[in-house]
Amino acid sequence: xxxxxxxxxxxxxxxxxxxxxxxxxxxxxxxxxxxxxxxxxxxxxxxxxxxxxxxxxxxxxxxxxxxx
Numbered sequence: 110x111x112x113x114x115x116x117x118x119x120x121x122x123x124x125x126x127x128x129x130x131x132x133x134x135x136x137x138x139x140x141x142x143x144x145x146x147x148x149x150x151x152x153x154x155x156x157x158x159x160x161x162x163x164x165x166x167x168x169x170x171x172x173x174x175x176x177x
Contacts, residue, residue, distance in 0.1 A: 131154075
């Protein structure tokens with residue numbers, strides 16, 4: 110995970126975090142290489158993590174443009 114965009118507590122006690130996730134942690138000595146057309150597998154994706162501290166669980170789902 111990299112770059113948490115926002116986070117908030119929900120009324121049910123869970124925590125939601127919207128973040129950027131990379132398939133592998135990018136090497137930042139050359140940030141432009143993350144977006145290189147010959148390496149589409151490294152493209153970042155927006156995701157939402159839902160953390161439930163009572164249940165001890167963490168779920169993740171992709172954020173589509175309709176969610177934003």
